[in-house]
Amino acid sequence: MxxxxxxxxxxxxxxxxxxxxxxxxxxxxxxxxxxxxxxxxxxxxxxxxxxxxxxxxxxxxxxxxxxxxxxxxxxxxxxxxxxxxxxxxxxDVVTYNTLVNGYCTNERIDDGLALFREMPHKRIKPNTVTYDIILDGLFRSGSTVTARKMFHEMIESGITVSISTYTIILGGLCRYLCG
Structure with missing residues (x-):
């Protein structure tokens, strides 16, 4: 205590x-x-x-x-x-974003993705921050193709793409191309 x-x-x-x-x-x-x-x-x-x-x-x-x-x-x-x-x-969405981020940060991207996919079933709508977390986790884990698909899914879902989203995309693609 x-x-x-x-x-x-x-x-x-x-x-x-x-x-x-x-x-x-x-x-x-x-x-x-x-x-x-x-x-x-x-x-x-x-x-x-x-x-x-x-x-x-x-x-x-x-x-x-x-x-x-x-x-x-x-x-x-x-x-x-x-x-x-x-x-x-x-x-709320912060609760799930925190958990998804925890999984991604602790190199458990598959668990993070599974929880991300579960969110709508729990009536929690992923937001820009959720997608940013997943995109960053995917790029950091080397899953560039999946990250690109996720980015397209984000756009198709009507989720706002922010400056931070573009920063994650550019950083991830640079690591992929230069790495």
């Missing part, structure tokens, strides 16, 4: 008339810990949040998923997605 953030501290604050921290405060703490790679501490904060009766939201869970992805624990990241659904918090 984060040394200074304990149930007793929250109780003491409330006893002194200081309002109990809300989910925005806890999300900030959880996100910061995850960015530092301290995912277990962040998970402890989630336990505290639940223990004091605060309801975690999609931001809480997305931060934890990102933290687990950053430290390469994709199985735990995916379990957080399961917990979200059990407690009635709907995953």
């Amino acid at each position: 984060v040394a200074w953030l304990k149930p007793q501290l929250v109780s003491e604050m409330m006893n002194r008339g200081i309002p109990r921290p809300n989910i925005v405060f806890f999300n900030s703490v959880i996100n910061s810990l995850c960015k530092e790679g301290r995912v277990m501490d962040a998970h402890d904060v989630l336990d505290l949040v639940i223990g004091i009766g605060e309801r975690p939201d999609v931001i809480t869970f997305n931060s934890l998923i990102d933290g687990y992805c950053l430290v390469g624990k994709m199985d735990k990241a995916f379990k957080v997605l399961d917990v979200m659904e059990v407690v009635g918090v709907e995953p």
Whole structure:
């Protein structure tokens, strides 16, 4: 547990008339810990949040998923997605983008693609960021032909092609041609 953030501290604050921290405060703490790679501490904060009766939201869970992805624990990241659904918090496109990015970053492009293909079945519409993640992952894994097909699929789907998309395409093609 984060040394200074304990149930007793929250109780003491409330006893002194200081309002109990809300989910925005806890999300900030959880996100910061995850960015530092301290995912277990962040998970402890989630336990505290639940223990004091605060309801975690999609931001809480997305931060934890990102933290687990950053430290390469994709199985735990995916379990957080399961917990979200059990407690009635709907995953969003950010949730899935984070997981897809985690798979791609951890050199598991096939798992990333499988999750990408599953998104519409979960009523999550891939967006420009989703396609950028997949395109970058495909190019980095050497799957240039598949990346080019995915780019055409993106255009045919009516998804906005951004400057960052073109940067990924150009970088990937340059690596292919020069590599």
